[in-house]
Amino acid sequence: MQRSYEFLPDELKRRGLFCTWQAEQRNGRMTKIPYNAVSGQRAKSNDESCFTSFEKAAGAAGYSGIGVGIFHGICAVDLDYCVDENGAVSDKAKEIVKLMHSYTEYSPSGTGLHILFLAENYQYDTDRFYIMNHASGIEVYVAGVTNKFVTVTGNEIRDHYPFESRTEELNVLLERYMTRTKTEPKETARNAINARKPMADRELIIRAERSRNGEAFRKLMSGDWKGDYSSQSEADMALCSMLAFWTGANAWQMDHIFRHSGLMRGKWDSPRAGSTYGADTIQKAIDSCKEVYTPGNTSRGIRSCEARTDGDERTGTVTQEFCPLVLLKPQQNELPPFPVECLPEHLRNYVSAVAEHSQTSPDMAAVIGLGVLAVCLQGKYQVQGNLGYCEPLSLYTVVIASPGERKSSVMKDMTKYLYDYEHDFNESHAEEIRANKQKREDLERQIAGLQKKLENKRNPQMENELHELETQLEQIPEMKPARFFADDCSSEALTSLIASSHGIFSVISTEGGIFDIMAGRYSGKANLDVWLKGHCGDAIRVDRMGREPEYIPHPALSAILSIQPSVLDEIMSNTTMNGRGLIARFLYSTPPSRIGTRVFRTNPIPPEVDAAYKNLIYQLMAQGSSEAVQTVVLSPEALISDYFEEHERFLIGEGQGIADWACKYIGSVLRIAGLLHLANCEKGQLEIPVTVMRNAISIGKYFLAHAMYAYSMMGTDLSIQKARFVWGRLKKKNVRTIKRSDLFQMCRGKFFKKTEEIQPTLDLLAGDGYIRIEEPERSSVGRPADMLVVINPEAMKLERI
Known part of the structure; x- marks a missing residue:
């Protein structure tokens, strides 16, 4: 319109x-x-x-x-x-x-x-x-x-x-x-406040899953309804009825949570006489809801973070309870999905087809696909963020998924045309390679024959002939079948592979063994130089005894890796990798699991989608292989300065916990923008438009959230470090209650300089059920009483938080 x-x-x-x-x-x-x-x-x-x-x-x-x-x-x-x-x-x-x-x-x-x-x-x-x-x-x-x-x-x-x-x-x-069909009773002023400020989705889902009907709620949220309901529509209504209770009949939150459930389908938004199927289902659930969950009311056996009404009737006191106890780490189900719509058309279509065929999250194929673009375009282009500041297009991507998540299958589908291109490239140059080999062997034979004749006596004419032959041999460099990629290889071997591949190379692996090699598990000494310099394009010089020195002025190295969570633990805890900044160079992705909701019969990848993706990879691999590095610039509208300033504020706030990674974040966004543009533009169009930059920022935010999750899983996130530090002090003290001021004195120093600085950490511990904070009753006279921290005895039993 x-x-x-x-x-x-x-x-x-x-x-x-x-x-x-x-x-x-x-x-x-x-x-x-x-x-x-x-x-x-x-x-x-x-x-x-x-x-x-x-x-x-x-x-x-x-x-x-x-x-x-x-x-x-x-x-x-x-x-x-x-x-x-x-x-x-x-x-x-x-x-x-x-x-x-x-x-x-x-x-x-x-x-x-x-x-x-x-x-x-x-x-x-x-x-x-x-x-x-x-x-x-x-x-x-x-x-x-x-x-x-x-x-x-x-x-x-x-x-x-x-x-x-x-x-x-x-x-x-x-x-x-807009009058409600019935008005919920206002039991207390506190409940009225809670009604206006609903629980966050994460907290609500945790409480629902731990309730009496938690198993039924979990099954519906995962999309598992067959056998319990006669139709999916009946299952839709069942889940909405549960959500009506837990959200306090909050239609917006019901709709938001339902859309993230396994029951979500296209029918939800289908029109229905001035409304939609989803809107009608929500309204019916609200109309039939006889009771709603109110924090502080546990009459139906639901755990609450607020006061319970089933306290001591003789004294009139109210017993308080803790939030559901969860491990002190972010929830994977709260991570954002990869914005597949931001990818270039042919890659986007192929990613969606691979995800459907393999019954895996699109995140996995999308992140690998982004790495494939880097493999194709690195060393040929760079992106200019500002005058005098350019970023190469190399990327290190790593997908983190447990065994059985079909990492190898997705990796094979996404990278197969890279290997096909390598094979076809070598086939097309096979005759040239054979001729080169034959020519060099002929010259080497002639040189060897003359050298043998000259062993006994000097012959100026033969010496001149030998010199000419040696010059000819030097002018005919040895041609070998091209190597564009490797799996697991030592850092020394990787350096040689980069040198023999005109400075451009990639590592593609579905196992975590490459990290063992980086860390020096087999050689006894970590060698990270090639990985550090290959990412930023700094020159590599290697001198070894008995071998020709290797000099790579502008190396371009990309990595597409998939690993198990246990490998991530080893990476994050490796002081050498951490201290030298290697882990800060990776773009991390932890895709949601589809195990339990997968189907056996799936659609194959459409031939036209497959052909378009293959054509894209072949075109990008063939670009600029013998030309100087070209520079891609930002259009005036696509300047990233405003977003840079916002990110600077993030660095001194929430981003402190991942400062090493976050400091490279804007550079990563620029690299992604360059890749997205070059994969979807006509040759010679070297100006990135605002739409592409916006897509790059959206993808960058995805990696930012997943990096924060990866860091916090290993305890490297600052907020998690603070929480673990405070909890360690409480556990060592072994008390049931403590005043906030006293706790601050116990923890004063490294993380906390003022009493109020400890409050966000206490809120985090309270939200995850480790403690409860009791506000003192207000008095009209005297100094306000200090708040009381109550420790959850169940949390004290945990060996690891």
Whole structure:
């Protein structure tokens, strides 16, 4: 649908804060993802700092559209599926538009309407009114109760309404269309607060899985319904009913969790008479929900982090309990999926086909595929981030997965055309190699014959002839079959392979043995120089006794590896690899497992997809092999300076725990941008557009999250280090309770200089069930009492956290 931003109300343009948005595929459906129009980075819908003026947003190129934030009194009503294919508006939508009589426009899809209006400091009663009424297809956007933005198109409906305050009209709309079928009792003020601030998905799922019906919940979340339900639709309703209880009938959170379950399918978003199948299922589950989970209520035997109501009736005291005890590490199921939609078309299609055929996560094929691009293009191109600053296109990628996850199968499918190209290349040069060998052997025979004759007496004519033959031999370098890749090899052998391959080489391995070789397990001495210099392109000089010296001025080395988690443990704990920065050069990926949900009969890779991928690999491998390194530059719109500044703030905050890796992160994003562009552009187009840079940043954020997970698994994340340090002090003290101030004195020094600095660590330990923090009762006189830290006796039994 055409957009005419000039028709947006002037007051909306002046007052509003705007973002851009891009239609991207998330969890099997197209989703409107907000972006900061200035920096190009992902935006948070409820963070004003991510928004900008109308002029800057409207002027940003490469996006699907713009949106306005719910700030400064701006509100909206979203009416879904109210416009039919002929452009006719439903009667209910007409009533609502007439009631609000404020600026109204068509949604980007043309199937809905957005009503924008003002309602300053509006107090929304979420206990009484829905925010989203799935049954009616109505959603209300009011500051403080929504975390969304509103897309704007400028495609106004025929009735030209002014953009004005509509507080009274909003009251009528809520009473008429958004009143809840039943209002949950307000037991305490604390419960009211909890209702407005629902549990995070991770905490909710953990509690649900540990409840009385936890096994049934786990099976439904994994998509295992056959044998328990007569149809998947019945299973959908069962899971939604459980989610209604656990989320406190929060429709948005129910939908969000369901989309990450194994039951998610295309039917969820299929239209149903002004609504969708998923919306109707959620609404039915909410309508039939007789009781909701409230932190602090364990009447149904559910563990809680809050106060229990089944305390000592004689004294009137309330017993408190701990959060579910979990190991002190991030949850793998919270890691973001690889944004496959950001890959070049032919690679994207092939990755999806391989993932479907192998029944593995697309992450595995996508990360290996990115490594394949590096193998093809390294040493031929570099990307310029700034004047005087360039990054080579080498990558070290490593996929971490347990045995049985089909790592070898996916690696074979993704890299087979690299090996086929090597074979075909050598076949095409076989006759040339044979002729070279024959010519050199003939010269060597003649040289040997003359040398033998000259052993007995000098002969100036023969000496001149010998000299000429030796010169000819030197001018005919030995030709051997090309080697582009190796599996496991020593660092010394790898150096020689790089030297004999014109400075460009790759290691492709499905086992962790290469790390043993790096660490010197067999030689007794670690030799990391070739790996460190091959990644950044620094010159390699090697002098060995009895051998010709080797000099590689600009080495280009890439690695595509897949390992088991136990190997990662060894890597992270290796002081040499860690201290010299080798582990900071790898891009880590821990794909989610599909074991338990895989099917036996799968579709083969479509021939046309396979052929397009093969053609891509052959074209990229053949590029620029004999030419000087070419430089790819950033377009003016694709400059990464704003994102660099954001990342700098990350480095001094959350990024401190992975500082060695994070300091190389922007360089990795630039390398990825270069690879994405060169794999999808015409030859000679050496300017990276903003869309490609945005995709590179999205992929970079994926690797950032997975690196933080990999580091924290091994205890190298700073927040985990702090938590383990504090827990070690508590365990050594062996106390049941301790005041926060006393605990701070025990831990003062390395990590904590002030009392308040220890609080985030205590919150982390409390959230994972190791401790409980009890707030003191407030007193109107005297100094406030210190908070009390209560230690979970079950956690004390753990040998490892």
